Amino acid sequence: xxxxxxxxxxxxxxxxxxxxxxxxxxxxxxxxxxxxxxxxxxxxxxxxxxxxxxxxxxxxxxxxxxxxxxxxxxxxxxxxxxxxxxxxxxxxxxxxxxxxxxxxxxxxxxxxxxxxxxxxxxxxxxxxxxxxxxxxxxxxxxxxxxxxxxxxxxxxxxxxxxxxxxxxxxxxxxxxxxxxxxxxxxxxxxxxxxxxxxxxxxxxxxxxxxxxxxxxxxxxxxxxxxxxxxxxxxxxxxxxxxxxxxxxxxxxxxxxxxxxxx
Amino acid sequence: xxxxxxxxxxxxxxxxxxxxxxxxxxxxxxxxxxxxxxxxxxxxxxxxxxxxxxxxxxxxxxxxxxxxxxxxxxxxxxxxxxxxxxxxxxxxxxxxxxxxxxxx
Amino acid sequence: xxxxxxxxxxxxxxxxxxxxxxxxxxxxxxxxxxxxxxxxxxxxxxxxxxxxxxxxxxxxxxxxxxxxxxxxxxxxxxxxxxxxxxxxxxxxxxxxxxxxxxxxxxxxxxxxxxxxxxxxxxxxxxxxxxxxxxxxxxxxxxxxxxxxx
Numbered sequence: 001x002x003x004x005x006x007x008x009x010x011x012x013x014x015x016x017x018x019x020x021x022x023x024x025x026x027x028x029x030x031x032x033x034x035x036x037x038x039x040x041x042x043x044x045x046x047x048x049x050x051x052x053x054x055x056x057x058x059x060x061x062x063x064x065x066x067x068x069x070x071x072x073x074x075x076x077x078x079x080x081x082x083x084x085x086x087x088x089x090x091x092x093x094x095x096x097x098x099x100x101x102x103x104x105x106x107x108x109x110x111x112x113x114x115x116x117x118x119x120x121x122x123x124x125x126x127x128x129x130x131x132x133x134x135x136x137x138x139x140x141x142x143x144x145x146x147x148x149x150x151x152x153x154x155x156x157x158x159x160x161x162x163x164x165x166x167x168x169x170x171x172x173x174x175x176x177x178x179x180x181x182x183x184x185x186x187x188x189x190x191x192x193x194x195x196x197x198x199x200x201x202x203x204x205x206x207x208x209x210x211x212x213x214x215x216x217x218x219x220x221x222x223x224x225x226x227x228x229x230x231x232x233x234x235x236x237x238x239x240x241x242x243x244x245x246x247x248x249x250x251x252x253x254x255x256x257x258x259x260x261x262x
Numbered sequence: 263x264x265x266x267x268x269x270x271x272x273x274x275x276x277x278x279x280x281x282x283x284x285x286x287x288x289x290x291x292x293x294x295x296x297x298x299x300x301x302x303x304x305x306x307x308x309x310x311x312x313x314x315x316x317x318x319x320x321x322x323x324x325x326x327x328x329x330x331x332x333x334x335x336x337x338x339x340x341x342x343x344x345x346x347x348x349x350x351x352x353x354x355x356x357x358x359x360x361x362x363x364x365x366x
Numbered sequence: 367x368x369x370x371x372x373x374x375x376x377x378x379x380x381x382x383x384x385x386x387x388x389x390x391x392x393x394x395x396x397x398x399x400x401x402x403x404x405x406x407x408x409x410x411x412x413x414x415x416x417x418x419x420x421x422x423x424x425x426x427x428x429x430x431x432x433x434x435x436x437x438x439x440x441x442x443x444x445x446x447x448x449x450x451x452x453x454x455x456x457x458x459x460x461x462x463x464x465x466x467x468x469x470x471x472x473x474x475x476x477x478x479x480x481x482x483x484x485x486x487x488x489x490x491x492x493x494x495x496x497x498x499x500x501x502x503x504x505x506x507x508x509x510x511x512x513x514x515x
Contacts, residue, residue, distance in 0.1 A: 019468075019472070019484070020472065021486070023473065024473050052265065052267050052281050052283070053281075053283075053332055055283070055285075055329075055330040055332070057265060058263045058265060058283065058285045058330060059263075061263060061265060062263050169486070170486065171485075171486045171487040171488075172485070172486075172487060172488060172489065173477070173485060173488050173489065173492045173493075173497055174477035174497070175468060175477060175478060175481070175485055175486075176475060176477070180473075180475045181444075181475060184475075185444055185475060188442070188443055188444045189440070189442045189443050189444070190429050190430065190442045190444060191428065191429055191439075191440045191441070191442050192439070192440035195444070211287070211288070211328060211329035211330070212287075212329065224487075224489075225489060228488060228489045228492045228497070229486075229487045229488065229489055230487050230488065230489045230490060231489075
């Protein structure tokens, strides 16, 4: 009788379990946190480390030129953000952050465009355009080596929760959550590629798969299509919230933009 | 965008390393888009470096060359003069940049 | 008294079977941890199954699973190696694991290849159809069943 009850209990435990929208709780242990750099082949690391060969610098150079060039009727970025006031060294490591005035979460791209509109009277640059990528690459490069550190308190808290929700929510035809591969299976191999922990500290980055330079939102869109989930729009609040969540998760890792990745 | 790495000065006879990179998609012509249509080939075909008017390095590119092609080569510093880098694509469009080398 | 235990067991197992998994592309009969019947009503083709196993455009199972001796470079290791799986699992068990492994192990990263319902945010173009067709799954079952140790 005891056997029947035991088997019955085990059986019931396994069947018709209500399905969860979310993957189980997981994390990367504090001592195990590693940049995506650690998962690259030596040749790829060497490419990132060489300030000439790293193709990302084509965009950094473009951004620096834009930063110092006046568009018709406007002051240059360097006028305000020069050596004599509000230098941008180290700033990118603390993004995304909430805009005090509007309460909206801003990533680097959004902050640059807000600045253009409010302080220079200029049109925003299109997401993923060479010019916006250049500006973002240049500003981010001024934080190279700076440890990622974001504020998730106060007005940022709700965006952090939104990002965390997306990270753990199962989605797509494959019904997977980011956390499953990047918290639970990092270090394992998908064909020849090693699964990384999914940090964003090297973005915007040159991806060999793209043969092109791109933003973190472009990478997140690839992540979503990879599990056959409908990707969010560029510049979406959802992806900005995910950026904030990822940045908190990567806290302490050095900024590497412009990174080189697979 | 073009990036050049070349010394401003060199001693007579010194071997100097020169690097050049150009932003270009180098679309092979073998890829297909989401609809299944072939993405047309769009590549740089010729690169030439002239130093003091003489060709010191020349390369013909084919679709196997990756995007944003990067070249590094050496030349011997013999006289003060311009080092000119030029690229020509399959449509005949050209890009070039020049760096001055002062030889002592 | 001796008969009670096995009879209770059968009764409990019988009452417990999710006989109809409403999440799938078609009605499928599940018995324990297996789907004993072919999805197409016919046996699959093991050679086609091998091609589906390695093809990037089809199953691409080598992304996560290794099979020794397979002509495919760099096989992944996220999932268990399937060398000799035919000697460890029945065809029905293999079939169920491809159809809806997430039903067996809710935390697995193995996608449910025959599932169509109850999914969130499915990419346009993939909605309504399973990741692998009944025919492709039968071919994979035939291939894997033949992987005897």
